[in-house]
Amino acid sequence: MDKSGAAYWKATLGLLTKILAIWFLVSFGAGILFADLLNNIHLGGYPLGFWFAQQGSIYIFVALIFVYAKKMGEIDRKFDVHE
Amino acid sequence: MDLQTTIYLVVGASFSLYIGIAIWARAGSTSEFYVAGGGISPRLNGMATAADWMSAASFISMAGLISNMGYGGGLFLMGWTGGYVLLALLLAPYLRKFGKFTVPQFIGDRYYSKSASTVAVLCLLTASLTYVIGQMTGVGVAFSRFLGVSNETGVYVGMGIVFVYAVLGGMKGITYTQVAQYVVLIFAYTVPAIFISMQLTGNPIPQLGLGSSLIGQDISLLQKLDTITTELGFGQYTTTTAGSTLNMFVYTLSLMIGTAGLPHVIMRFFTVPTVAAARSSAGWALVFIAILYTTAPAVAAMAKTNLIRTITPGVVMENADIYGKDSAIEYEQRPDWMKRWEKTGLLKFEDKNGDGRIQYYNDATKNETVKAKAEEAGWKGNELTVNADIIVLANPEIALLPNWVIALVAAGGLAAALSTAAGLLLAISSAISHDLVKGVFNPGISEKGELMAGKIAMACSIVVAGYLGLNPPGFAAGTVALAFGIAASSLFPAIMMGIFSKKMNKEGAISGMLAGLSITLFYVFAHKGIFFIKGTEYLDVIGGANSFFGITPEAFGAIGAMFNFATAFAVDKFTKEPPEHIQHLVENVRTPRGSKAVDGAHA
Numbered sequence: 001m002d003k004s005g006a007a008y009w010k011a012t013l014g015l016l017t018k019i020l021a022i023w024f025l026v027s028f029g030a031g032i033l034f035a036d037l038l039n040n041i042h043l044g045g046y047p048l049g050f051w052f053a054q055q056g057s058i059y060i061f062v063a064l065i066f067v068y069a070k071k072m073g074e075i076d077r078k079f080d081v082h083e
Numbered sequence: 084m085d086l087q088t089t090i091y092l093v094v095g096a097s098f099s100l101y102i103g104i105a106i107w108a109r110a111g112s113t114s115e116f117y118v119a120g121g122g123i124s125p126r127l128n129g130m131a132t133a134a135d136w137m138s139a140a141s142f143i144s145m146a147g148l149i150s151n152m153g154y155g156g157g158l159f160l161m162g163w164t165g166g167y168v169l170l171a172l173l174l175a176p177y178l179r180k181f182g183k184f185t186v187p188q189f190i191g192d193r194y195y196s197k198s199a200s201t202v203a204v205l206c207l208l209t210a211s212l213t214y215v216i217g218q219m220t221g222v223g224v225a226f227s228r229f230l231g232v233s234n235e236t237g238v239y240v241g242m243g244i245v246f247v248y249a250v251l252g253g254m255k256g257i258t259y260t261q262v263a264q265y266v267v268l269i270f271a272y273t274v275p276a277i278f279i280s281m282q283l284t285g286n287p288i289p290q291l292g293l294g295s296s297l298i299g300q301d302i303s304l305l306q307k308l309d310t311i312t313t314e315l316g317f318g319q320y321t322t323t324t325a326g327s328t329l330n331m332f333v334y335t336l337s338l339m340i341g342t343a344g345l346p347h348v349i350m351r352f353f354t355v356p357t358v359a360a361a362r363s364s365a366g367w368a369l370v371f372i373a374i375l376y377t378t379a380p381a382v383a384a385m386a387k388t389n390l391i392r393t394i395t396p397g398v399v400m401e402n403a404d405i406y407g408k409d410s411a412i413e414y415e416q417r418p419d420w421m422k423r424w425e426k427t428g429l430l431k432f433e434d435k436n437g438d439g440r441i442q443y444y445n446d447a448t449k450n451e452t453v454k455a456k457a458e459e460a461g462w463k464g465n466e467l468t469v470n471a472d473i474i475v476l477a478n479p480e481i482a483l484l485p486n487w488v489i490a491l492v493a494a495g496g497l498a499a500a501l502s503t504a505a506g507l508l509l510a511i512s513s514a515i516s517h518d519l520v521k522g523v524f525n526p527g528i529s530e531k532g533e534l535m536a537g538k539i540a541m542a543c544s545i546v547v548a549g550y551l552g553l554n555p556p557g558f559a560a561g562t563v564a565l566a567f568g569i570a571a572s573s574l575f576p577a578i579m580m581g582i583f584s585k586k587m588n589k590e591g592a593i594s595g596m597l598a599g600l601s602i603t604l605f606y607v608f609a610h611k612g613i614f615f616i617k618g619t620e621y622l623d624v625i626g627g628a629n630s631f632f633g634i635t636p637e638a639f640g641a642i643g644a645m646f647n648f649a650t651a652f653a654v655d656k657f658t659k660e661p662p663e664h665i666q667h668l669v670e671n672v673r674t675p676r677g678s679k680a681v682d683g684a685h686a
Binding site: 005008009012016019020023027028031032033035036039043044045046047049050051053054055057058059061062064065066068069072073076081082083 | 149154156157158160161164165167168171172173176290291293294295296303304305306321322328331332335336357358359362363365366369370373376377380670673674675676677678
């Protein structure tokens, strides 16, 4: 792989790591591991941990994919590998 | 107009719509049959993916399971949506760039070996067939209620319709039909939810209604439900986990990885024009899926509330004593919907204490207060069995909604089951005809012969799935979860390593897939019987149910996947690295430039 190819792949992996970290935090973190703790806080009639497990994580997943698609497009253009 | 006629009319109208579209968009070539010629826009593709994805398990079964499980049911919600993030980030754009029809083809080319692609076909078939069994279970439930027949007859009718439907189409027909099916199923799911949310909380948006207070009371719906479910021994609704925290964690992970590894979903991303479109298409798919998935928890909690409200009317909206002598309704006074569902055998009443009233509670509870109170009230055990798979379909009836809403739900449930069954059968038929017959046994086969082989494969899988659907290994959603575990443990790691590890070789990938698949099947079959045949379970061999750290067979896929990765890297270390041109292929797949139309040619 040439130099710019390697840099492109590094940038891609960097973005993936960031997005997957948030993905993990909202679902496995807030929705499962810390759900009991978060349940002490309420969001309207929702206990917060329950809300993350059954509502919140889904909204955040949607946002994550669109952010990824947009950022990835920017990386593609920066390294001039876009279609 | 009476209910039955309305159902026939609405279901009939929706079916004519699908068939009309299927005929209008009939596939002319293998490329159109498998990937719709590769020219579908990301948004439309997202909508079709959503319909393809949301099956009888999502539509019919999931909310019912959440309704019984409470908070723990969130594993289905997170698992089946979070997988799209993995799919969008790790697989979809790269597989689109690779530009072939099927998953086994990618594996065969990337691992430069026909054995690798044959093993992939084996994994794909096991996962997809298990999935179709789950669909058949759901289809059986839907048809049995709407035709007023037994569950078994329901499965037979479903087999016939799925057969006619799937053999007609091909991907092009299926894509457009699925867009129509999405519209039908999402209306069918949200309309009753809106009505019910209005009735209970006064808030028309179910996602907000679930977080609101009950009408005329200053207690939130969830809090009320927590109190009642605790009193009836079911365990507090908003905190009861699925087994243990570890099990819930692994279960969610299995469903996520499985989502990203299921061939009929991955195939969807071969139908968009560019790599960039594959990325955003995954996002659109999840938007359309999220509409149903964020409504489902509301449906679940409200159905549970309404069910308890039906049986003990004073308890939910006023504060009557749940153990009071006159709290439960008399069996003879039961509402019509109960009578209708009794016919299917999926709802049963047995008057254990002979008082003529219905007692509905968890008689297996470990809560001593509940036990004492139940005994004091003269209860001799739970008297009402409600199959979890009927909750969503019965929901509008329980809430006494108008007939057209009930009919709409019937049409929606069938749309969900049919669209997914069709997508899965397409994945099965392409794996057999394209990857196995054309790729391995008979490379010289004509396009016509290939399509024929595919259709025969479809027919056989429907028969097998229908047979096993009569004696399903669990509820529709549970069976489908098993399919995800199988995909997670076998296909996902092989595809991911194929993209992210340049040095992964064929020996590593093949042994990884085989190791992941066999250990998962070993654990699943121990609980559910060999090939899901009743009576062949071998639980004592593995030391009792859930013997691996309390992990249920449905949740085992994530463990299988780790086993797969570990085996692959170990074997890879001791065998020779892949040839130069394969490493170039991987580099090429990683960059979007130069993507071309998808084709089926075997390298």
